[in-house]
Amino acid sequence: MRLPEHFLNNRKLESLVENQSSFTLDHAAMHIFETHQQAEQVLLQFDQPVLASMIEGKKVMHLRDYESFQFLPGESLVLPSGELMCIDFPEAEYENPTRCLAMAISEEKITKVLDWMNETMPKTGGLHWGLMDYNFHFVNDAAVFQILQRLVFLFTEDHPYKDYFVDNMLRELIIRILQTNELKIYGSDTFTLRENSRLAHVVRYIRTHLHESLDIATLSKEACMSASHFHRVFKNELGISPVEFINNERVKLAVSLLQNPEISIKEVYMCCGFESRSYFNRVFKHKQQITPGDYQRLLQRSMF
Known part of the structure; x- marks a missing residue:
């Protein structure tokens, strides 16, 4: 995933550890975090469900009740609201920063998408689409990658209809993530x-x-x-x-x-x-x- 040049040229670098640039719309907020020096046990928390996706570098994630794991470019993680993350940055350097995108999505938006899915694309056996298991760590497929790249562009551009564009992309993103979570369940040898x-x-x-x-x-x-x-x-x-x-x-x-x-x-x-x-x-x-x-x-x- 690439960050637009206009973002890199215009953002303010106020901290060398998890410098945050945020863009807020009606149903979601996009945060881009940059770390330019090694650090340990950095705490981060969101008040909405969030999709975190690595852009550059490497993090080591420590989540409640889960073993620590490396978080690498091309991977994403879905977290519930209020989840406290403890993060290490073992390789971050000033000229080689760690960059991560965090897409916080309102529960109202997620609920609307779930209702639409249950109405138009119901599951078999009378089962309903519902929220996936959180702390869901996966490798982005081509579709998720392209949606995230498009969202980065939309959030950072100046367009009068970007709320509308983002709203449609968020619906597709939620559907893709739910399908990816379902595929992981069916793909597990012990499902x-x-x-x-x-x-x-x-x-x-x-x-x-x-x-x-x-x-x-x-x-x-x-x-x-x-x-x-x-x-x-x-x-x-x-x-x-x-x-x-x-x-x-x-x-x-x-x-x-x-x-x-x-x-x-x-x-x-x-x-x-x-x-x-x-x-x-x-x-x-x-x-x-x-x-x-x-x-x-x-x-x-x-x-x-």
């Missing part, structure tokens, strides 16, 4: 959902049949839905298509199998249900940024 959840049944079916050919017709039958309805519901709730979810699960399995130096690439892609070596290579590289063969060789070298 617990109501037994009558049809999507939960489909996810379990996918995981136990990864080695087989999986298509929408089969999965929609397992969900007791028409193919078009199943595809729409799946994407509404998880934010990705069934095929993308299947490929994610197959790559996770492939990563595990490739740790065995005795197994061949052909055996791996056949065990994971990929139709060909070329398609397996393409999907794996897209997800892992490295080919399966290079990944296996890298693992083997690290063992010696």
Whole structure:
């Protein structure tokens, strides 16, 4: 994520630790924090739910009831109102500052979006969209990244209709985050959902049949839905298509199998249900940024 030049040129640097620049609109406030020197145990708190997203540098986050973790560029964290953060800045320097965006969103706005989602894109099994588990730490996907970049531009520009523009972007941001949270729940190997959840049944079916050919017709039958309805519901709730979810699960399995130096690439892609070596290579590289063969060789070298 890039900060606009006009922001960097016009903001006031009044503190070397968590220097704050804030922009406030009707339903949200955007805060950009910059730290130009190493510091420890810096406390920060917001009175509204907040999405924090790293822009540059590294923080170490200490949250109540959670183990400390590194917070890196391209990652985001959703926090409830009143959550006290304790932050370390182990690498911040004057010419290499740590920068973080914090988007505080009113609970009224979040509630309106949830009501709209429950009306227009309801979940299966009579479940309702609700607030996600807070302290939700995730890696931004392309959609979330682009929304945040756009919001930075909108908040810092001088436009008579920016309240309207921001309001629409916030709705999309909330929906994307809720879908990302849902995907994390379904993507967990230990997820617990109501037994009558049809999507939960489909996810379990996918995981136990990864080695087989999986298509929408089969999965929609397992969900007791028409193919078009199943595809729409799946994407509404998880934010990705069934095929993308299947490929994610197959790559996770492939990563595990490739740790065995005795197994061949052909055996791996056949065990994971990929139709060909070329398609397996393409999907794996897209997800892992490295080919399966290079990944296996890298693992083997690290063992010696």
